Amino acid sequence: MPLMRLAAARLPLIVTALAAVSASFFFQVPALFSLLAFALVAATLTMTRPTERTRRNLSGMRRAPIVWPDTGMKAVAQSLPSPTFLLDIQGVIRFANEPAMRTFSQARAGDTLSMTIRSPRLREALQAAVSDESSTFEYRERSGAELVFVVSVRPVHHAAAEDPFILVLFEDVTERRAVARMRADFVANASHELRTPLASLSAIIDTLQGAARDDPAAQSRFLSIMHEQAERMRRLLDDLLSLSRLEMRVHQRPGERVDLGQVVRRVVDGMKPLAGELGVSISLAIRDEPLIVLGDQDELHQVFQNLVENGLKYGNSGERLEVDLGRVANGATISASVTDFGPGIPQEHLPRLTERFYRVDVVSSREKQGTGLGLAIVKHILTRHRGRLEIASTLGRGATFTVRLPAATTGENGESATPAATQNAAERLSADA
Numbered sequence: 001m002p003l004m005r006l007a008a009a010r011l012p013l014i015v016t017a018l019a020a021v022s023a024s025f026f027f028q029v030p031a032l033f034s035l036l037a038f039a040l041v042a043a044t045l046t047m048t049r050p051t052e053r054t055r056r057n058l059s060g061m062r063r064a065p066i067v068w069p070d071t072g073m074k075a076v077a078q079s080l081p082s083p084t085f086l087l088d089i090q091g092v093i094r095f096a097n098e099p100a101m102r103t104f105s106q107a108r109a110g111d112t113l114s115m116t117i118r119s120p121r122l123r124e125a126l127q128a129a130v131s132d133e134s135s136t137f138e139y140r141e142r143s144g145a146e147l148v149f150v151v152s153v154r155p156v157h158h159a160a161a162e163d164p165f166i167l168v169l170f171e172d173v174t175e176r177r178a179v180a181r182m183r184a185d186f187v188a189n190a191s192h193e194l195r196t197p198l199a200s201l202s203a204i205i206d207t208l209q210g211a212a213r214d215d216p217a218a219q220s221r222f223l224s225i226m227h228e229q230a231e232r233m234r235r236l237l238d239d240l241l242s243l244s245r246l247e248m249r250v251h252q253r254p255g256e257r258v259d260l261g262q263v264v265r266r267v268v269d270g271m272k273p274l275a276g277e278l279g280v281s282i283s284l285a286i287r288d289e290p291l292i293v294l295g296d297q298d299e300l301h302q303v304f305q306n307l308v309e310n311g312l313k314y315g316n317s318g319e320r321l322e323v324d325l326g327r328v329a330n331g332a333t334i335s336a337s338v339t340d341f342g343p344g345i346p347q348e349h350l351p352r353l354t355e356r357f358y359r360v361d362v363v364s365s366r367e368k369q370g371t372g373l374g375l376a377i378v379k380h381i382l383t384r385h386r387g388r389l390e391i392a393s394t395l396g397r398g399a400t401f402t403v404r405l406p407a408a409t410t411g412e413n414g415e416s417a418t419p420a421a422t423q424n425a426a427e428r429l430s431a432d433a
C-alpha cells in the first residue's frame with residue numbers, strides 16, 4: 001500500500017528531488033539537509049496522498065452522486081408495493097421504501113443491510129451483485145409470526161455513477177406457501193378419509209366371498225356395515241362437492257332476500273326427530289321479525305343445519321339447545337347464535353375448528369357421522385355472504401356458535417344498513433307478502 005501511494009505520488013516526488021538537488025548544487029545547502037527535506041516530503045505524501053480508488057470516488061462524487069440514489073431511482077423504489085432497499089456497492093442502505101420500513105423496522109438508512117437481516121444467502125447475493133450478477137433466494141423472517149419472502153438482489157446501473165447500486169426486493173410469499181401447503185394437506189386428508197371406508201368395504205367383500213359364504217346371519221350383519229360405510233363415503237363426497245362449488249363462487253355475492261328467522265325455524269323443525277333421539281330439547285327465540293339478509297336460502301339452511309346438528313350431537317349431554325336470533329349494531333347486523341350445554345371445546349382448538357377435516361376428537365366425530373368438513377363449509381358460505389362466525393366456549397359448560405350477517409337494506413346491494421332503512425325493508429317485505 002505505501003509503495004502504491006509512493007508510485008501514485010511520483011510527480012511531486014520528482015519535483016521535490018529536483019528542488020533538493022538544485023538547492024545543494026546552486027545555493028550551497030548541505031546535502032544532508034536536502035536529503036532530510038526530501039525524505040520528509042516523501043513520508044508526508046505517502047501518508048496523506050489519496051489512493052487511486054478514493055481519488056476515483058472523489059472525482060466521481062464531483063461528477064455524480066455515488067452512494068446516494070437519485071430522486072428518480074427512489075421514486076421507482078417507493079412505488080413498489082413490496083419491501084425494497086437500495087444499497088450502495090458497500091451494502092449500506094441508502095434508501096428503504098415504506099413497506100421495507102414497516103416490515104424491517106430495525107433496518108435504517110446508513111446501516112449495513114446484511115448486519116440487520118442476518119442471512120448467509122443475502123451476504124452471498126450482495127457479493128454476487130458487486131460482480132454484476134443477479135440472484136434470487138428464499139428468506140424466512142422469524143421475529144414474530146414467521147414470514148416467508150422470495151428475495152431478489154439485482155445490480156442497478158446508473159449512467160452518472162461509476163459503481164452500480166444494489167436493489168434488494170422482498171416479495172412476501174407467506175400466504176401463497178400456506179395455501180399450497182393447505183391444498184396438499186387437503187388432498188392427503190381427503191384421500192385418507194375415503195380410503196378408510198373403502199378398505200373396510202374390500203375387507204368385508206373378501207369375508208363374504210370366503211368365510212361368510214354360507215352364513216346368512218353374518219352376511220346380513222356385514223351388509224349393514226357395508227351400507228354404513230357406503231353412506232359415509234357418500235356424505236364425504238357430498239361435502240367435498242359442496243366445498244368445491246362454494247370455492248368457485250366465493251366472489252359472487254348471493255342476492256336473494258332471505259328471512260333468516262324462517263330459515264332457522266325450518267332447520268329446527270327438521271332437527272326435532274334427531275333432538276328427540278338424543279334427548280335434547282331445543283328452544284328458539286326470534287327477537288325481531290322478519291330478519292332479512294341478502295343471501296342464498298339453501299346455503300343459509302346448510303349453515304344452521306350444521307350448527308344445530310353439531311350442538312345436538314356434540315352437546316347432547318347438556319340436554320338442551322338454545323337458538324337465539326336478533327339484530328345488533330343498531331340493526332345493521334343480524335346475529336344468530338346456537339348454544340349447547342355439553343362438554344364445551346378446549347380453547348386451543350377454537351381457532352382451528354373451521355379448517356377442513358379439523359376435529360377435536362376424530363373417533364367421536366366419525367361415530368357421530370361427521371366428516372370434519374361441516375364448519376369449513378359454514379365458514380365458506382358466510383364469507384360469500386360477507387358474514388362471520390364467532391365461537392366461544394367454556395370447558396364443561398358448553399359452546400356458543402354465533403353467525404353475524406349484514407342486514408339487507410331497501411337498496412339491492414345490502415351495504416351499510418341503517419335501522420330506519422332496515423325497518424322499512426322489513427315492513428315493505430311484510431306488506432308484499
Ligand SMILES: Nc1ncnc2c1ncn2[C@@H]1O[C@H](COP(=O)(O)OP(=O)(O)O)[C@@H](O)[C@H]1O
Nearest residue numbers: 310311314359360361365370371372373374375
Ligand atoms: N357444539 C360443539 N361442541 C363440542 N364440539 C364441537 C361442537 N361443534 C363442533 N365441535 C367440534 O368441531 C369439530 C368440527 O365440526 P364440523 O366441522 O361440523 O365436523 P363434523 O363433521 O365432525 O361435525 C367436530 O368434530 C367437533 O370435534
Ligand SMILES: [Mg+2]
Nearest residue numbers: 306310370374
Ligand atoms: Mg358437523
